[in-house]
Amino acid sequence: MVGRATLHDVATAAGVSRSTASRVLAGTDRNVDPDLAQRVIAASEQLGYRANPVARALRRQTTGNFGILVPSIRNPYFVHLVDAFTQVARNSGLGVVLADCGDDPEVEAARIEAFHHSFVDGLAVVPTSLSRSGAAIRRAGERSRVVQVDRWATGAGCGFVGVDNEAGIGTVIDFLRGSGRRRIVFVGAEQETSAGDERLAAFRARARPGDREILLPRFSTSAGRDAATQLLKDGDLPDAALCSADVLAVGLLSTLLKHGVRVPDDIAITGYDGTDLLELVDPPISALRHPVEEIAARALGMLLGTEEPSMVRLKADMVLRSTT
Secondary structure, rough: OOOOOOHHHHHHHHHHOHHHHHHHHHHHOOOOOHHHHHHHHHHHHHHOEEEEEEHHHHOHHHHHOOEEEOOOOOOHEEEHHHHHHHHHHHHHOOOOEEEEOOOOOHHHHHHHHHHHHHOOOOEEEEOOOOOHHHHHHHHOOOOOOEEOOOOOOOOOOEEEEEOHHHHHHHHHHHHHOOOOOOEEEEEEEEEOHHHHHHHHHHHHOOOOOEEEEEEEOOOHHHHHEEEEHHHHHHHHHHHHHEEEHHHHHHHHHHHHHHOOOOOOEEEEEEEOOHHHHOOOOOOEEEEOOOOHHHHHHHHHHHHOOOOOOOEEEEOOEEEEOOOO
């Protein structure tokens, strides 16, 4: 036949009513005669019928798809997080639609609005700004289910699932001090985000004389290289570097090695996210590993309504490799 087969075409070919064909193809055919159901299925296969997902979504008021909005897909941690979210959703028979906002709160607000009009059943957001992301997230939460992941924004008014940064920084510091490291440099970035702000605050709460900070504008490998250049210029290396993101640790490590610094003999280095990226460098980097599968599962539970929205902070564990 010419053109795309419709539900009416299937019903006519099977010799049944349109409503009967609809019930069979929707899987709600418990009261349909088995012979009729088989005729509908055979007709749909013969005609190559495919349901219109938009029309089905309008009828059911649900799509089975959820959105996830991240600050940047250039950051391997967010790729790691999206992958976990996708796998958890797939295991529940659900789909995921991804977007990023280039670390721009105005673009983020536009993306959130676009998701509202794109037939997703809910939205997971990694806020790009502690102070500027909340209003757009709150507006979205007034119309559909929204949850914040990894970061939270002031005034967002919805649930959050992420790592416990206070405890996580404490875990890394306790490990470094327990292994004999006395002077720690904290390499941090993006204090405008809740993640950057909480990690810095946790370090300052545990800092001792001799510790120091290097604060950078972005979580990136280039920022990590800048931190290494600053340490080399100062000429007095600390004996440990706690990097508040994996990409910072990779940039720091590569630059120090190029300048003849021995790792971990001269300085121990730790990351903070636990992405696969840390196993691909030489030497592999120790890090706090975020429980991304659990983060994704708890976030999806809030979006599905099987878990009450709340502020959920999860425990993360150290993974030890050669840089410590």
